[in-house]
Amino acid sequence: MRVVIVGAGQAGAALAAKLRALGHQGEIVMLGDEPAPPYQRPPLSKAYLLGEMEEDRLWLRAPEFWAENGVELRLGQAVTEIDPAAKTVTVGGEVLEYDHLALTTGSTPRxxxxxxxxxxxxxxxxxxxxxxxxxxxxxxxxxxxxxxxxxxxxxxxxxxxxxxxxxxxxxxxxxxxxxxxxxxxxxxxxxxxxxxxxxxxxxxxxxxxxxxxxxxxxxxxxxxxxxxxxxxxxGVGITPNTQLAEMAGVTIDNGIATDEQGRTSDPSIWSAGDCASFPWKGGRIRLESVGNAIDQAEAVAANILGAGAPYEAKPWFWSDQYDLKLQIAGLNSGYDHIVTRKGEGDVASFWYYRGAALLAVDAMNDSRAYMVGKRLIEMGKSPAPEVIVATPDLKTLLKA
The missing domain is CATH 3.50.50.60 (FAD/NAD(P)-binding domain)
Structure with missing residues (x-):
């Protein structure tokens, strides 16, 4: 079974590595339109731009990893055609057949x-x-x-x-x-x-x-x-790269629409990462984050191999600015009030509620608030706002 992955970013790399980790013995071909091997993007606007990180430290894996694990990596060439009926993609003038195609095409800045x-x-x-x-x-x-x-x-x-x-x-x-x-x-x-x-x-x-x-x-x-x-x-946002998916005739809905397993409207085509939207609490969302790119891609890898398991997103994000480490857990959509928990100095956290339900936490230089908030949200627990403010050690809320 040959799996062709279009997009050699965080999601594509995670998907390829997970296929091998789960024991897939067939061919894996990963296609990237950039000349660089798969690399992490968040440091680009921070440590790399500052000159504090060399290019090779951006790489997600050592260059030899891909060859050693039987992943054929083709870089610097864009896919120009997808034929879902023939189950082929065209790259660099060459036509490649696939059994499963994964679109991890990411996004483009506006x-x-x-x-x-x-x-x-x-x-x-x-x-x-x-x-x-x-x-x-x-x-x-x-x-x-x-x-x-x-x-x-x-x-x-x-x-x-x-x-x-x-x-x-x-x-x-x-x-x-x-x-x-x-x-x-x-x-x-x-x-x-x-x-x-x-x-x-x-x-x-x-x-x-x-x-x-x-x-x-x-x-x-x-x-x-x-x-x-x-x-x-x-820096005015990004647009999901859906052009190839549109060429393949799959459904587009705020990105490449997938079912809960990561499969598109074509049963042989899958998608993950910034470009993919998926079912979420009765609606459909698309998450632009490293965490989602990795977790969703790994779920898709398992489902390509027959796991049949729904992807359960656990949203988290971060941003580094000066000495601030902002960590975000959950999604704040629909919040109606905020609870502020102030620590010493520049430490603070903001807790988002809709009614009595805890939705998300923004933690400013407060890794404990982030960790506890993330666990509470994943566990479906919503301590009362006054409890969040008054509890000296937030970790005790995990046992309540």
Whole structure:
């Protein structure tokens, strides 16, 4: 049985490794359109951009791992066609047959339209190794950078730029940074952190257009102000890569739609990672995280081999900015109130509730709150908000 995996990122690598770990003896072919071997992306906007991590430390496995485990790794070539009737994919002009096809195609950052300057030289996104390599020379002390978008990617890039001595401005068109993903309390905490490091955070402020002939020189804001810029980083979200799935005729619904086992509408085609949506509590969600990419891909590997087990997501996320380690457990969608637990110094946690149900926790430099919150959510336990605030040792709540 030949399994072809399209996408050599975190999910694709996890799926291939898990197939072998579960004893699959057939062929595994992993196809990646980037020239680099499978690597981790989160450090790109942090340690790698700072120069604190070399490229080979990004690699998910040592290069020899793939050959030693019988995984045929083909890099630097994009898949150009999928024929689900013939069960083939075309890559580099070669047609490969498959018994099972796994689409772990990830996502692509949204870019600014060319009509407002998005195609100017000096305008970057943060997604791939090549993206970061292209912008690293821009990070020189004293230069001015404008970051469009106050989400986690933009804020992580802002933290790196500030630490390297750049003049940093963050533009967020929503009323507050992190509005789509976090509570006002978390936004307030993170905003204060950036301002303490000299970053200018402009909320309720959109970008009208970038200014420059061939290279960006500044930005005209929606309030009429004009800011100079030596370069610009765009962090306004990502779009799941569904083009190949559409070519294969499978159902698309907020990404590549899968059933609870990770199978698409074509029984021989599977999907996992940023590109895949799956059933969740009566609805359908798509998770953009390393944890989900690994766990979902490993579940798909088991189901390709016949396990028949539903994927049970346990959402968790993290973000590193300056000395802040923000850890997030659960999903806060639909919350109606927040409980704040304050520790010493810069330690804090924000607990999201809908009615009496605990949904999620944002833990700021508080690994215990994160660990306990994650366990409580997975166990289906919801301590009363006043108990969260009053309990000296949160670990005791796990035994209650």
């Amino acid at each position: 870019r600014l339209p060319a009509s407002i300057g998005g195609a100017l030289e000096g305008v970057y996104t943060v997604r791939t190794l090549a993206d970061v390599d292209a912008m690293r020379a821009e990070f020189q002390a004293g230069r001015k950078v404008i970051i469009v978008g106050g989400g986690y990617i933009g804020l992580e890039a802002a933290a790196v730029a500030s630490k390297l001595g750049l003049d940093v401005t963050v533009l967020e068109m929503a009323p507050r940074i992190l509005q789509r993903v976090a509570s006002p309390e978390t936004s307030d905490y993170v905003r204060a952190l950036h301002q303490a490091h000299g970053v200018t955070v402009l909320e309720s402020t959109g970008l009208n257009r970038l200014i420059g002939d061939d290279r960006v020189e500044g930005a005209l804001l929606t309030d009429g102000r004009q800011l100079p810029a030596d370069f610009v980083i765009v």
